[in-house]
Amino acid sequence: MTNRYPGIRIWTILFCLLTIGLIISCEGLFPKATPDDQILDGPVKGLNETENLLFLRGDKAFNGRVFTTENGLGPLFVATSCGSCHPGDGKGHPFTTLTRFGQVDENDNQYLSMGGPQLQNRAIPGFVPEQIPAGATFSKFTPPANTGLGFLDAVSDANILSWVDTNDANGDGISGVPNWISMKNYVTPRLGSVEQNGKYIGRFGKKGATYDLLQQTATAYNQDIGITSTYEYLDTHTGVQFDPEISNETINDVVFYLKTLKAPVPRTENSEIFSGKQLFTTIGCNKCHRPEWNTGTSSIAALSNKTFYPYTDLLLHDMGLELDNGYTEGSAKTSEWKTPPLWGLGLSKNSQGGLYYLLHDGRARSIQEAILMHGGEGLQSKMMFLSLSEDEKKKLILFLESL
């Protein structure tokens, strides 16, 4: 071999060492799969081949489809894709937080003709984004995680109503009422749905003002991205009927995707987490954050008659003045919020840019801060939390992070 390069030996040795190193660590050459309990996306176990295909189609529409001026974006919008607000199917970030305005009681929104209920704070070039009308109260809504929604959807109304305690009959300071909402004309009530004065129980959304995942999906396309469909056909800018900008097939693919996203997998339970779990019950968190539920019968076998652990009662609770933004939806009062599921709480940071933005508007920057912002029906548990030792608080938070 003709060695014409003075530095050849050093480089040859370095190269050989690098090659040997790479071969030895061959397994490390490819990124490993993230453990199932560290990610929120992925299908529920037990889907059949057809359901897997439908899940993938929905995944593509939800996470892969970006809207532009060419395929219907806006003209007013909040985000350009579903995945923008729910990265990795987790909680959103203040960057994509929604603002809704104009409804102060169970009567309908008084500002529908002025852009309500949702503020479209972005616009394509040439258009002016909306502003909150003078005098309208508003609230911000951090996009929630999408996981396990199919399980919550498959719960029967009777099961939800079994936890209602409208007048606090047991005297524990906690009531819990459903949000009775008007049904959209394109929504078909579930088998066994309970009706009260022409209204039905809402179970999705921070105020529980959405009946099912079809309504959630069609409304989000319309209100968040400015996409009209046969379900939600009014353009958010002009208020007039537009041709559908998305097919029913795509919307239903997304609905199927949301239904079949897996429930968050809890991280391994150790003694500290176990102690935290006991404290969770001791200080009464479980009275609203109901741990265990059972689904009823579902057309998707993987969701049928299953036990799951979302840590919500799907009911509204008065959370006190500090969390009262003066805005509401359905029959909820302005201070009432639906108990948010706690599953996946520990993974929130993985979709919120490494930080916590908790409670309905992301105002709480840690789990502890979120607990301390509880008022109203949550005040008693908050006070009990404050009375815990630092070690006990830590264990409780470890438990919450393990969900």
Next chain:
Amino acid sequence: MTSLKLLVLCGLSLVSCDSFAQIDSTLLRRTSKDTTKMLLNMDAVYNRPFLSVGKSPVSVGGYVEANWQYFGTKGFTEGHQFQMRRLTLFVASGISKRIKFLSEIEFEDGTKEINIEFASVDFEFHPLLNFRGGVVMNPIGAFNQNHDGPKWEFIDRPVSATQLLPATWSNVGFGLYGKLYKENWVYAYEAYLTNGFDDKIISNAQNKTFLPATKQNRDRFEESFNGVPLVTAKVALRNKRIGELGLSYMGGVFNKFQSDGLILDKKRRLDVWAIDFNTVLPFFKTYIKTEWTLIHVDVPDTYGQQFGRKQAGGFADFIQPVARRSIFGFEQSVINAVCRLEYVDWNIGKFSETGGNIREDFFSIVPGVSWRPTSLTVIRLNYRYNWRTDILGNPPSKTAGFQFGFSSYF
């Protein structure tokens, strides 16, 4: 239909070349390549191996590249992929002693994309004053004009060149270029007015400010999107011993601000600055090729921060020849140990809602080996590991894998 016509034309030209070859292969001759150290990146289009027939003023050439790759992301893989990345054909002609024509037609991923990358006529008036018109490659950075696969030791083109800048980026237009040689130095400039970008750069399926999206506009060789010329200019200097330094700028209006005399929006500018440098380290004989780009786009305030107003990125290639010897009868073949580092940030800024950094960035390291059996052919084995972080800064998506393939002039 257009694609089909191009295919037929290229096929005919190949058949035509072949029929010449059947007449008398000794008539075929390679045009001499400039092997001095005074060539610049901007000379790359002409410094290619062409084959001419007899005394015909027309010469032809091209290159082809294909590869295998196996990548994994988060424990998932697409499996083994065989790719025919490019088949590129050059046709050049000396119309007269000082009028030249050169064209480059590229077939990417089979016939998925067929592009005229270059088709210009050059008029030489003086070494410092030459006129070029037609489809020209905008002289931004180094890679855009010097992009032939066989010249690079890596199977993938630099991400900063193809996903930040839109390489290969060419447009219809006119301009001037010239060179001045002085002892060990060469100074050069290029300046063009061409058609430019459109609003797809901030309205695209990538969900970010993405200059390459404008290449979807098939009309850009026919009409300007807004009637305002894109200015591209570059100055470069090279020293035989030190290397080459290039500074380039590209800027213009990208949006449709008026139509039928009606004002639709204000004029929104796009400005790109690039610096490129290449050299050979004197002791190790290590080749270093680098390029860094800064971009500023006047994104409407109403658009939110999904679309970056500032972008930056670049790459650095390190090529270390480790052996020059006869291998399998290929005399003077060279084996190189190579490594590329590349970084792109599509959205530089801070969230107005939180004050936190906006991410949307990419980093990769690509070590590898290349074997050049001849100077016109390179066989490459690359390992790539890259990290892609979303706009919020969530845990990055990691992708890694191997690539093996070749690229060769013909």
